[in-house]
Amino acid sequence: MNKFPRSAYVHIPFCHRRCFYCDFAVIPLGNKVETLKGYGSKTVHEYLHFLYKEILSIEHKSPLSTIYVGGGTPSILDPKQIKELIDLFKENYGIDYGAEITMEVDPASFNQDDLYGFINAGVNRFSLGVQSFNNQILSKSGRRHIGEDAEKSCLWLKRVYDSGLIKSWSLDLIQNLPLSGFKEWQYDLKKAIKFSPPHVSIYDLNIENGTVFKKLVNLGKLKLPSDEDAFRNSESTNSILKESGYSRYEISNYSLPRHQSRHNRVYWSGLGWWSFGQGSTSSPWGEKLTRPRVSKEYKKWVTSQYKFNLDSSLVNSDFVYEELDEKIMLGLRLKEGIDIYKVLKEQNWENEKFESNLSKLLEEWERFLESGLLVRQGNRFFLSDPKGMELSNQILISMFKWWDNVS
Numbered sequence: 001m002n003k004f005p006r007s008a009y010v011h012i013p014f015c016h017r018r019c020f021y022c023d024f025a026v027i028p029l030g031n032k033v034e035t036l037k038g039y040g041s042k043t044v045h046e047y048l049h050f051l052y053k054e055i056l057s058i059e060h061k062s063p064l065s066t067i068y069v070g071g072g073t074p075s076i077l078d079p080k081q082i083k084e085l086i087d088l089f090k091e092n093y094g095i096d097y098g099a100e101i102t103m104e105v106d107p108a109s110f111n112q113d114d115l116y117g118f119i120n121a122g123v124n125r126f127s128l129g130v131q132s133f134n135n136q137i138l139s140k141s142g143r144r145h146i147g148e149d150a151e152k153s154c155l156w157l158k159r160v161y162d163s164g165l166i167k168s169w170s171l172d173l174i175q176n177l178p179l180s181g182f183k184e185w186q187y188d189l190k191k192a193i194k195f196s197p198p199h200v201s202i203y204d205l206n207i208e209n210g211t212v213f214k215k216l217v218n219l220g221k222l223k224l225p226s227d228e229d230a231f232r233n234s235e236s237t238n239s240i241l242k243e244s245g246y247s248r249y250e251i252s253n254y255s256l257p258r259h260q261s262r263h264n265r266v267y268w269s270g271l272g273w274w275s276f277g278q279g280s281t282s283s284p285w286g287e288k289l290t291r292p293r294v295s296k297e298y299k300k301w302v303t304s305q306y307k308f309n310l311d312s313s314l315v316n317s318d319f320v321y322e323e324l325d326e327k328i329m330l331g332l333r334l335k336e337g338i339d340i341y342k343v344l345k346e347q348n349w350e351n352e353k354f355e356s357n358l359s360k361l362l363e364e365w366e367r368f369l370e371s372g373l374l375v376r377q378g379n380r381f382f383l384s385d386p387k388g389m390e391l392s393n394q395i396l397i398s399m400f401k402w403w404d405n406v407s
C-alpha cells in the first residue's frame, strides 16, 4: 500500500440556503450569491484562502488519482475558482494521468457556459443533485431548483458525456421524500433513466437532528411515504435499475459497467485519503480527523495546524485501522463484501484474542445467514441483494454490539 494518500476530498460549504433535510456543514449565502465580485465574494475568498492554506500545509504530497469536490454546492463557485483549485493540486501534488476529478453540481446553480468552464478547469466527472423531478416534492424539501432545471442539467451532462468531453456523470436522487409515494417515485426513476446516466446514486431520506424536517416530525407535521410505500419504492428502485443494465455495487450506488466511482471506492475499501475544508473528515493513515464545522473555528484550526505541517501532526506510519467496526460495515456495503479473516488479521491480535473475537462475530451473524440477509462464500461475507441491502441496518446494529464487547 502506498504510504501517502492518492485521493483528496475538498469541501465547498456554500449553498444558497439550507434544504429542509440537510445537516451538512454549509454556509447559506442567500439568493444573490456571486462568488467572484458580488454578494458573497468576500466570504468565499476568505474561505478559499484558508482552504488553500490547508491544502498546501501537507508536507508529503504525492500525485493524486482521484479528487472529489463536494459540498455544499461547489457549482456556486465560478469556473475560474474551480480551475484555481485544481491547478493548486496539479502544481503542488501532481495529478495522475487519467485521474478521476469529480465535482458536485446543483441544477439551480450552473448553466451551460459554467459547465464548459468546469470541464476546461479539469473536471471530468459530475455528480448532479437532482433529488427529484417533481416540483411539489422539490419545494416541500426546500430545494431551489424545479424539475425543468433538473431536466436541462441532465441534458447538458448527457451531451458533454456523449461527445467524450467527460468520463462519466452521476444522477443523484433521494428516495422517500415527503409526497414521494410509489407512483411519484416510479416517475422519478423512469425519468432519470431516460437520460442514460452512467452512474446513479439513490440515497434514502434520513431525518437528522437540527433540520426543518426533524422539527416538522416532532410537530407531527411531516407526511412521509408509508412504510408500505417505502418498501415498494426500494424494491422498484432495484428492479427498474437492474432491468436497465445498472449493477448495484454498493448499497446506495448503481452503475453501468466501468462507471463505478473510483473516489468512493477509496472510502469503502479503507484506503487513506486527504480531506480539506470545514467539517470534512480525512483519514490519511487510518485514523480519522474531522475539521471544525463552523468557519471561524475552522480558520483558527488551519492557522494552528499550519505551524506544524498538517500531516506530521497526523502521522502514524503503521497502517492500523482503529475503527474496525466501521471498516467492516463499509466493506459489507460493497457488492463483493469483505474477507472477515483478512480484516481481523490486520489487527495483529494475539491468536487467542483473534479466535475469540472472530467466533463472537460469527455467532452474531449466524441469524442473518439463516434469514438470508447475509451471504457467506468461504471467508467472504456480503449483504444479499436486495433483501440484505434493504435491511442492512439490522446487521450494522449487531456490528456495534459486537464491537462494544471486543476485548
Ligand code: SF4
Pocket (backbone or CB within 6 Å): 014, 015, 016, 017, 018, 019, 022, 023, 024, 026, 071, 072, 073, 106
Ligand atoms: S444544496 Fe445540498 S448541501 Fe446545500 S443545503 Fe441543500 S442538501 Fe445541503
